[in-house]
Amino acid sequence: MSHLPSGRERRRLGLDVRITRRDFVNGVLIGAGTVMLGASSRDAAAAAEVAGRGAASEPARAIRGAGEDTFTGYGGVGDYARANGNTWPVVQAAHRLRDGQYDSAALAHAQAAGEFDLVVVGGGIAGLSAAYYFLKAARGGRRVLLLENHAMLGGEARQNEFMVDGERLLGPQGSNDFSVPERGSDSLLDSFFAEFDLPREYAWQSWGPKLRPLRFARDNYSNMDGFQESQVDIGYFFGAAGWRKNIWANALAETPYSASARRDLLEWRANHGPLSEAENRHLDTLTYKDYLEKVCAYDPAVTRMVEPIVGLLSGVSTDAACARLGRQLVEAPDRAMAVSFPGGNSPFPRALLRGVLPQSLPGKDFSTLMYAPVNFAALDRDDQPVRIRLNATAVRIEHLTERTSREALAVTYERGGSLFKAEARTVVMASGGWVNKHILTDMPADLRAAYDQFSYAPALIVNVALRQWRFLYDLGVTACRWFDDTDGIGYCCNIRQNMVTAGHSPVLHPDRPAVLSFYMGLPVPGLPAAAQGVTSRTRFLGTPYMDFEVRIRRQMTSLFARSGFKPERDIAAIVLNRWGHARLIEPPGFHYGVGGRPSPLERVREGYGRVAIGHSELNGAQHWGSALEYGKRAGEKAAAML
Numbered sequence: 275m276s277h278l279p280s281g282r283e284r285r286r287l288g289l290d291v292r293i294t295r296r297d298f299v300n301g302v303l304i305g306a307g308t309v310m311l312g313a314s315s316r317d318a319a320a321a322a323e324v325a326g327r328g329a330a331s332e333p334a335r336a337i338r339g340a341g342e343d344t345f346t347g348y349g350g351v352g353d354y355a356r357a358n359g360n361t362w363p364v365v366q367a368a369h370r371l372r373d374g375q376y377d378s379a380a381l382a383h384a385q386a387a388g389e390f391d392l393v394v395v396g397g398g399i400a401g402l403s404a405a406y407y408f409l410k411a412a413r414g415g416r417r418v419l420l421l422e423n424h425a426m427l428g429g430e431a432r433q434n435e436f437m438v439d440g441e442r443l444l445g446p447q448g449s450n451d452f453s454v455p456e457r458g459s460d461s462l463l464d465s466f467f468a469e470f471d472l473p474r475e476y477a478w479q480s481w482g483p484k485l486r487p488l489r490f491a492r493d494n495y496s497n498m499d500g501f502q503e504s505q506v507d508i509g510y511f512f513g514a515a516g517w518r519k520n521i522w523a524n525a526l527a528e529t530p531y532s533a534s535a536r537r538d539l540l541e542w543r544a545n546h547g548p549l550s551e552a553e554n555r556h557l558d559t560l561t562y563k564d565y566l567e568k569v570c571a572y573d574p575a576v577t578r579m580v581e582p583i584v585g586l587l588s589g590v591s592t593d594a595a596c597a598r599l600g601r602q603l604v605e606a607p608d609r610a611m612a613v614s615f616p617g618g619n620s621p622f623p624r625a626l627l628r629g630v631l632p633q634s635l636p637g638k639d640f641s642t643l644m645y646a647p648v649n650f651a652a653l654d655r656d657d658q659p660v661r662i663r664l665n666a667t668a669v670r671i672e673h674l675t676e677r678t679s680r681e682a683l684a685v686t687y688e689r690g691g692s693l694f695k696a697e698a699r700t701v702v703m704a705s706g707g708w709v710n711k712h713i714l715t716d717m718p719a720d721l722r723a724a725y726d727q728f729s730y731a732p733a734l735i736v737n738v739a740l741r742q743w744r745f746l747y748d749l750g751v752t753a754c755r756w757f758d759d760t761d762g763i764g765y766c767c768n769i770r771q772n773m774v775t776a777g778h779s780p781v782l783h784p785d786r787p788a789v790l791s792f793y794m795g796l797p798v799p800g801l802p803a804a805a806q807g808v809t810s811r812t813r814f815l816g817t818p819y820m821d822f823e824v825r826i827r828r829q830m831t832s833l834f835a836r837s838g839f840k841p842e843r844d845i846a847a848i849v850l851n852r853w854g855h856a857r858l859i860e861p862p863g864f865h866y867g868v869g870g871r872p873s874p875l876e877r878v879r880e881g882y883g884r885v886a887i888g889h890s891e892l893n894g895a896q897h898w899g900s901a902l903e904y905g906k907r908a909g910e911k912a913a914a915m916l
């Protein structure tokens with residue numbers, strides 16, 4: 275934790291200026307620091323979580339003293355305003371579940387909540403996909419209940435919305451990039467795009483004639499590692515050595531790296547291309563750090579360059595992530611850039627929502643798909659085949675077969691402090707293993723053992739709504755990477771060139787508003803993979819909103835003050851999106867198994883009884899396509915059970 279500022283620094287960081295988030299956290303700035311846990315109690319809590327005990331909710335208890343909004347902070351405007359990342363109520367409900375507070379005595383009072391052919395747990399892409407493809411596969415007249423524990427659908431593919439100086443701005447909360455599927459390729463993604471009439475060509479904001487154009491990433495990843503620097507203007511901040519632009523263009527000649535570091539960095543970057551199955555299997559047996567430093571014998575500068583990228587994409591540091599994942603990360607600099615919608619991948623779950631409940635997102639065109647408000651009243655109506663219940667946490671699911679000889683399951687969920695019990699002929703778990711293993715109380719021992727091999731790490735996505743971004747424009751860049759800030763936060767940020775659609779075309783100008791996004795993992799080098807996830811999550815959940823805000827402001831000031839950035843003038847709002855279990859960690863052996871034991875992924879994919887499992891994590895590395903695919907498979911499997 276960084277020390278919270280007082281006096282001069284508060285003014286310098288613009289903390290005394292009233293920005294939107296002040297409505298939420300007013301008055302808690304001074305107190306926020308005192309609710310932080312000391313490192314020792316944090317680490318004790320982490321150790322307890324590794325051991326499966328409940329004490330890890332301590333950071334959460336500590337923050338509670340200062341109130342809910344000191345954790346969640348400001349959430350923006352619009353439908354997603356109360357669902358920025360994992361919010362306080364969701365974290366609390368999840369911890370009650372983990373700590374075994376929903377015991378049989380408590381559940382005995384659950385109110386009856388109806389009978390359904392399918393109950394889906396999770397309203398991300400996978401859950402909505404399961405509901406959509408279930409309805410397509412099952413005969414008519416089916417009833418589906420979908421439970422989602424957040425106040426909004428979409429899961430990790432939700433968006434933040436801002437209104438700044440009359441401009442409506444969107445930013446991704448997490449999931450944001452995709453590659454456009456080839457038309458006629460007969461893939462699931464191709465048919466999904468065709469079915470929902472999603473465009474495959476896009477218009478982007480254009481520069482006015484008087485402005486010197488800069489090149490943008492069209493997502494929030496292409497800039498991160500510099501691989502696509504030939505298409506993006508990226509600034510690299512080397513602390514005392516200052517800024518360098520597009521360092522790879524002249525083979526790192528202007529960087530402070532030694533000759534051997536330069537040689538090895540260039541070699542590392544050139545080492546891309548598809549791997550054979552045998553190579554993948556071999557790389558699955560090593561850590562990425564060993565691969566870089568022992569197999570390739572690269573200068574440690576290579577490890578330092580890639581460390582935060584691996585930390586974001588795998589959740590852990592290079593000494594715990596497998597080399598397969600690290601090697602696959604290196605890409606050809608001239609590959610076609612991935613793209614993203616203004617709100618990231620949020621149109622995908624929105625399309626599926628429209629597919630299962632057309633009245634919930636009226637309209638048929640792409641613009642309303644992206645921007646129209648959700649008709650919440652249409653989500654949970656008895657006259658529809660699908661009922662969607664938000665703010666509803668599934669807490670226990672068990673087969674009734676043994677007790678009643680009925681081919682059905684009891685699904686208990688909590689909503690608004692009360693417990694409800696629905697009966698379902700089938701269930702799709704479109705939620706991750708970290709919750710499933712607490713909910714599915716009758717799962718077979720081998721499935722539980724497989725889930726016990728899953729571990730997760732957090733990620734933090736921060737969207738800063740700017741009134742203007744001339745401080746970046748004057749540096750000649752739209753994306754930044756920094757290296758050696760001890761009290762800093764993150765390692766990169768960027769502004770995307772916005773997609774323009776009918777009725778929505780924000781102006782592209784450095785004196786107009788834009789969203790600056792920071793993506794970061796929080797790995798803890800030196801610890802084993804699972805312990806890294808637990809330790810970083812415990813610290814992460816124990817850090818108040820204000821502490822993160824101060825660190826973001828300090829980081830931006832140290833990067834941009836010299837090019838004219840003024841926090842009190844330029845920052846309109848800051849939204850944190852915390853993802854406690856962002857990544858399924860892939861340590862060595864995870865994909866191909868160890869010592870003849872198969873990968874746990876294989877067992878989890880099978881599900882059991884009348885429960886189909888369909889979360890994106892079943893792919894290992896999660897992405898929107900794997901969410902769609904595994905959700906579809908689970909929905910169809912459930913339909914086949916009827």
Ligand SMILES: Cc1cc2nc3c(=O)[nH]c(=O)nc-3n(C[C@H](O)[C@H](O)[C@H](O)COP(=O)(O)OP(=O)(O)OC[C@H]3O[C@@H](n4cnc5c(N)ncnc54)[C@H](O)[C@@H]3O)c2cc1C
Pocket residue numbers: 395396397398399400401421422423424428429430431447448449450451452619666667668669704705706709713733734735853855856857888889890891896897898899900901
């Ligand atoms: C920071 C970040 C960045 C990413 N970037 C990209 C990207 O750029 N491109 C890409 O393709 N993918 C990206 N991903 C991967 C992303 O996981 C997938 O794209 C996809 O959104 C996952 O969908 P899902 O439905 O499988 O899971 P989720 O989105 O996790 O959905 C599961 C839902 O179930 C809910 N839930 C959990 N427990 C319960 C319960 N007990 N009761 C009720 N509901 C519950 C959860 O709250 C959640 O809403 C990113 C992920 C993260 C975290």
